[in-house]
Amino acid sequence: xxxxEQHPSTLSVQEGDSAVIKCTYSDSASNYFPWYKQExxxxxxxxxxxxxxxxxKKDQRIAVTLNKTAKHxxxxxxxxxxxxxxxYFCAASRGTNAGKSxxxxxxTLTVKP
Amino acid sequence: xxxxxxxxxxxxxxxxxxxELRCDPISGHTALYWYRQSLGQGPEFLIYFQGTxxxxxxxxxxxxxxxxxxxxxxSTLKIQxxxxxxxxxxxxxxxxxxxxxxxxxxxxxxLTVT
Numbered sequence: 585x586x587x588x589e590q591h592p593s594t595l596s597v598q599e600g601d602s603a604v605i606k607c608t609y610s611d612s613a614s615n616y617f618p619w620y621k622q623e624x625x626x627x628x629x630x631x632x633x634x635x636x637x638x639x640x641k642k643d644q645r646i647a648v649t650l651n652k653t654a655k656h657x658x659x660x661x662x663x664x665x666x667x668x669x670x671x672y673f674c675a676a677s678r679g680t681n682a683g684k685s686x687x688x689x690x691x692t693l694t695v696k697p
Numbered sequence: 698x699x700x701x702x703x704x705x706x707x708x709x710x711x712x713x714x715x716x717e718l719r720c721d722p723i724s725g726h727t728a729l730y731w732y733r734q735s736l737g738q739g740p741e742f743l744i745y746f747q748g749t750x751x752x753x754x755x756x757x758x759x760x761x762x763x764x765x766x767x768x769x770x771x772s773t774l775k776i777q778x779x780x781x782x783x784x785x786x787x788x789x790x791x792x793x794x795x796x797x798x799x800x801x802x803x804x805x806x807x808l809t810v811t
Contacts, residue, residue, distance in 0.1 A: 689737070
């Protein structure tokens with residue numbers, strides 16, 4: 585089955601700096617890669633996703649890149665703000681409506697004011 | 698519109714007891730997923746429904762766990778003979794055919810087995 589590894593497990597940055605979180609996956613059939621933000625005690629919320637026919641996607645301060653050959657994808661947050669502090673999870677799944685997502689173990693991001 | 702809802706928000710039960718956890722997906726979402734999240738880890742897949750049928754139950758850890766979705770909307774996760782190791786947050790998510798695989802999560806049920 586799919587295996588997703590996520591690094592780093594914790595990340596601390598100064599406000600205004602950039603943050604990068606990286607994930608690798610094992611199943612070459614995976615072609616949908618979402619990123620979730622989870623605040624303490626809250627539900628995971630989708631912040632950005634990318635499909636395998638695209639190499640990069642941006643949404644304001646957030647971007648995701650995908651390298652299918654190397655089977656890795658990354659989340660980039662620019663101009664970080666204290667409210668970006670949360671746990672971020674990457675995930676991988678096969679195709680549209682193909683069921684389960686396999687999640688990484690999360691990265692705890694702390695943005696220091 | 699209303700998002701995914703789950704009840705109860707918290708459940709404390711004694712080892713060996715039976716529990717039921719309920720999920721109300723977003724109206725019209727045909728796909729429904731159950732995940733389990735332990736402290737410091739990502740959600741772990743349990744089971745996926747497409748309509749009324751379980752399309753993939755490969756994540757259910759053993760036969761103490763069972764889930765149903767009889768009318769293709771509300772789902773119930775049932776755990777028999779609970780064990781302390783079952784303690785976790787149980788998350789439900791739903792998605793629509795039109796929305797691709799974008800999954801919307803509920804707030805979760807925190808299960809504590811004493």
